[in-house]
Structure formats: C-alpha cells, structure tokens
Amino acid sequence: MTTSPRILIVEDEEPLSLLLRYNLESEGYAVESAMRGDDAELMLKEHIPDLVLLDWMLPGLSGIELCRRLRQRSDTKNLPIILLTARGEEDERVRGLATGADDYVVKPFSVPELLARVGALLRRVSPNRVASSLEAGDLHLDRSSHRVRRGGRELHLGPTEFRLLEFLMERPGRVFSRAQLLDHVWSMDSEIDERTVDVHVGRLRKAINKPRERDPVRTIRGAGYSFDENFGRKA
Amino acid sequence: MTTSPRILIVEDEEPLSLLLRYNLESEGYAVESAMRGDDAELMLKEHIPDLVLLDWMLPGLSGIELCRRLRQRSDTKNLPIILLTARGEEDERVRGLATGADDYVVKPFSVPELLARVGALLRRVSPNRVASSLEAGDLHLDRSSHRVRRGGRELHLGPTEFRLLEFLMERPGRVFSRAQLLDHVWSMDSEIDERTVDVHVGRLRKAINKPRERDPVRTIRGAGYSFDENFGRKA
DNA sequence: TTCCTATGTCATCCAATTGTGATGATCTGA
DNA sequence: TCAGATCATCACAATTGGATGACATAGGAA
Helix, strand or coil, rough: CCCCCCEEEEECCHHHHHHHHHHHHCCCCEEEECCCCCHHHHHHHHHHEEEEEEEECCCCCCCHHHHHHHHHHHHHHCCCCCEEEEECCCCHHHHHHHCCCEEEEEEEHHHHHHHHHHHHHHHHHCHHHHHCEEEEEEEEEEECEEEEEEECCCECCCCHHHHHHHHHHHHCCCCCCHHHHHHHHCCCCCCCCCCHHHHHHHHHHHHCCCCCCCCEEECCCCCEECCCCCCCCCC | CCCCCEEEEEEHHHHHHHHHHHHHCCCCCCCEEEEHHHHHHHHHCCCCEEEEECCCCCCCCCCHHHHHHHHHCHHHCCCCCEEECCCCHEEEEEEEHHHHHCCCEECCCCCCHHHHHHHHHHHHCCCCCCCEEEEEEEEEEEEEEEEEEEEEEEEECCCHHHHHHHHHHHHHCCEEEEHHHHHHCCCCCCCCCCHHHHHHHHHHHHHHHCCCCCEEEEECCCCCEEEECCCCCCC
C-alpha cells in the first residue's frame, strides 16, 4: 500500500511514540516519527504527510511553536494537526486551537479514541484519501479488495497501474507532473526515466477504456496528467 | 453482533496487557483493564463484563483468590474466566480449573490461540454473539467442531490452514499482505519468512479445491491474498 | 522408540510486470 | 506550413513475484 495516508508523529516520550506508531500502522497508515520539534520541522521541509500528531511539550522546538510556523507556510497551511496535551494543560487548549491545531487530545488518552479522531479528521479534510472505495462515473476502485470495475466488468490492472489510478482518483482535477507521479506512485527517490510514466499511463488507459469509451485520464501537454474531474458528468 | 462483548483484562505486566488490549480491540471487543487484583474486584462491583482474562500472579489480590471470590458472588458465578498462567505453573492448572476458571492459557502464548479461546468461550456461554460457522458458496467452515466441508465432502486441513481459511472467510474481499497474515494467523512477532505464507496458501488451495473447482482464494500480485467475496455467486 | 503429521525453508519453474529505446503521431509557435 | 517539442505506442529483455515440489525437523501419537 504505497498510497496509505502518511502520519507524522512528533513526540519525545519514546514508549508513547512507539505505541502510537504500532497502532497507527496496524490501522494501515504509513508512519514517520520525530522526537524533537526541530527535527520534525526539517522532515516537513522534505515531505508533507497527510496528518501530524504533535506533542505540546517538546525539546528543540515546542509543539505550539511548530504548529504556528506550519500555519504560516503556504504548503502546510491546511495540514491537519492533532495536538497531544498533558492533563493540567487543558486550559491551553484554547491557545492550541487558536494556534491552528485542528483537534487536540488530552494525555493519557485511549488509543481507540485517538484513532477515531485521526480517522475523523482525515475524513473531514481529504475524504478521498481514506474512503474505502473511489468512484467517478462508471469507474469504481475498491481499495480493500483491490478491485477496479468499469460499468459491470472487472478490470485487470498491474500493481503500478492500480496505484497510479488510485492516486489520480484521490485527487481528481489536479494535474501532476511526471516527477510528482514518480515520487508518489513509485517509491520515493526513484531513479526512473520520466518517460516511463507515459508508458504506464498508456497501459492504464488501455486497461480501463474500451474502444470508444471516454477516457478519464487527461494529458496536459507540457504539464503532466490528471484525472478528469468532469468524468461521469455531462456527455 | 449487537454490542461488542466486553472483556476485562487483569494483568500487571503492562506490555502484555497492552498487547492483549490491542488485539482484542481489533477483534471488535470492548476492553477494560486493571493492573491489580483488588482494583479488578472493585471494577467488577461496578460493572460485569462478558469475560475476564485473569493473570495468575497479581499484586493486591492473587488471580486465584479473585477467581474464587467471583465464583461465590451470585452475579459472577457464571462469568467466563480465562486464567493466564506462566510456564512452570502448569501443574497449578488443576487447582485453577478447580477454583472455577473456565479455561487457562500458558504464557507465553500465541495471540491467535488466545483469541481463539476467548471466542470459543464466549460462543459457549453466549452463542448468539459470535457466529459459529462461516459459509460461502458451497464452502462451510464450522468453528466449534473445527470442520470444513465443501459440497458434501469433508475436507482435511492442517491447523494453520484452518486458521488461515477462517481468518480470510471472516473478512471476505479484503486483501491481506503476507505480513498481515503472519501477524494475525500466526502469532505476533513471528520471525517467519513471508514466503512461508505462499506455501500455506498453496496447501490450503490444494486441500479445498478439487481439480477443476473454482478457487475461492484470490492472489493479488504485489499485494497479498484474499477470500473472493464473489465466491458462490454467478458462474 | 518409531511412525506420522504439520511446518518452515529452499530451489526452481513459469508468468506477469516493468523500464527503455525506437518509431510514429500530434501539437505549438514562429 | 515547418521545425522542434511532446506524447503515444510497440516490441523486448530483464526483473520480480508467485506456485510448487522436495526436504529436514519438531512434536505427538502409538
């Protein structure tokens, strides 16, 4: 599952961090973690996850400060953040939310509750990232069963084509350069020729389109590819 | 399944307690826990769960003593109790069962085994809460008698193949990676080669499929295996 | 002990998948 | 309309991943 939602844990108490990692991973999330606020900030310069679990008190750079900074960067302005606050700091919650966190949880918290909040927030912010199935027009992609259907018929996609379609359908309308697609759909740091993306897009098209069906994959010359957000509407 | 069965864990080793909680919760149970025998007794005055996992050696009030007391209270006389005993205390099992426990498990135990016992005991006590048999098409798996039939004929599966089929049939359609299967069907932390899963899937297939019968086990290249949710429908 | 079953590993075979280079089609702007 | 830039496809060789049969071992049953 290359496209599972990524969560960054920023927490200096290692046992808690591990507990969170363990539980989140078994929920199917891809987890990264940092023990210090400043480390986290560096990681966020490299790569932006889908959600951040942020401890309030941190060495290096406090959670609240990091939160504030993230809200100022344009690329993390809307990044979902859940603050972890210790009991007794509850009064700070107002300050926390004012600083821009989307939610907060008071330690010690129950794991299921945290998981529920994480799920709720992700669903609110990017429903497609967590939906168990994606649909557009007569195209239907089911993640849990790894099936893709168009109309009634079941389609057979190779692993790469599946991930590619999944990625594009999660973000209909948005255009991705070949480099971006290589980063997200292939593994990071892939040394693959950009032209290879063309080939896979071609394979994907061949797999999902019958002779005279409409093609939901749009080529934007000079820019990249996208999933047609109007696919399924109008004629 | 109306509401999820509640399970009380009484165990002073925190890591083990968390492990149990985690696994039970992901099986859909509602979990409460206590670290001391006397705490547990207090909790049991407040609210009676559907089943208790009780450590033999406990601070405050020993497991065996707690067990005995519970058997004397009219409202907990029939409360299902599974004792957790350490290796070397096995001889005590007789005393444990004599004291009124319904089952016991020797530490270190395999998680699937424990889950199986929990399920078995709950089924025995309140059969309606858990399905005792799984069916799909002409496949029929009976948990309590540990038998599997296809059409009329009885199939012979090894223990591992049985658990594997049971696990997959419980979640038809969902795809599981080899790592997930190792976690859930084997025991957690198993240091087993992922390829071993292939072998067992192969054995399972050989056991349940006659020469030209449809295979309900789906291989999803690059992702894992699943039980075909369409098995039994259409041609 | 001896036989038998269940398991985990390997080695090997086979088929699906994948990245690339070549080639032809299209589009863009001058 | 023409040249260069971009894409779409194809064929192909290499690689990967999955299926299968053989084997050694561990544990139980007899």
